[in-house]
Amino acid sequence: MNDPLLQLPDADLWELAKALRTDRLVPPYSTMGVQRVIGSPSAAEIANDLQALAERGFFPQQIATTLDLIAKARSQRAIPEDLIDLVTTGPEAPGISNRDTSVVVRELFAQARQSVLVAGYAVYQGQRVFQALADRMAELPDLRVRLVLDIQRGTGDGSPHGEVVRRFSERFRTTQWPASSPLPKVFYDPRSLALDTAKRACMHAKCIVIDGKTVFVSSANLTEAAQERNVEIGLLISSANLADRLERHFDSLIAAGLVVPW
Secondary structure (H helix, E strand, O other), rough: HHHHHOOOOOHHHHHHHHHHHOOOOOOOOHHHHHHOOOOOOHHHHHHHHHHHHOOOOHHHHHHHHHHHHHHHHHHHHOOHHEEEEEEEEEOOOOOOOOOOOHHHHHHHHHHHOOOOOOOOOEEOOOOOOHHHHHHHHHHOOEEEEEEOOOOOOOOOOOOOOOHHHHHOOOOOOOOHOOOOOOOOOOEEOOHHHHHOOHHHHOOOOOOEOOOEEEEEEEEOEHHHHHHOOEEEEEEEOOOOOHHHHHHHHHHHHHOOOOEEOO
């Protein structure tokens, strides 16, 4: 099928299919014949498309069925606006109402059933941010939870790699993760601790993947300020394909030893 047919509105496709079935539109297909049915400015191109199909052996009923299938597929196709939601932090403009970052993150954690992947740069006052996730882990012991976080050296800190990781993990357990809650698996990029600052990298990604079907990508860090006060923008996306690609991306980093458990 060429573009002119595919660009027709659904109503015109249905009308053409009906005309083909009732012999109101018959081969050889002409511009005038198409215009009598739908009056499209692309009638000449559409007539050429229909005639090309006829010359390839398509009968009117077969063409009608093809047009029906195109229109039906369109009607069942998910609309992007129904799959993507805007999520914000900060003051709302008058007359504009968007979903709030902290509310969305809590809902995502509380509704997880199978798996949670969180990638974040900065964590501060994490006990509030992660409470819903810790509660869900307690409810569902088989819930697979992975955090990919950034571990940073302080300015002038020349401590051994392992010592910096130990301090980070201790601080995370005692001040960033809800007390007395089971810990998730935590990973980090070892390049973030390179002594040579020119070779350092950071885990700057900020995203959440839930149950392999929902993705939240945001500018917001895993901090109370980013979740509740700063001006932050994020997108909540319902897409199993995108969720799978993100999970496989981090899986490959872990499998290659580029992101490692603490």
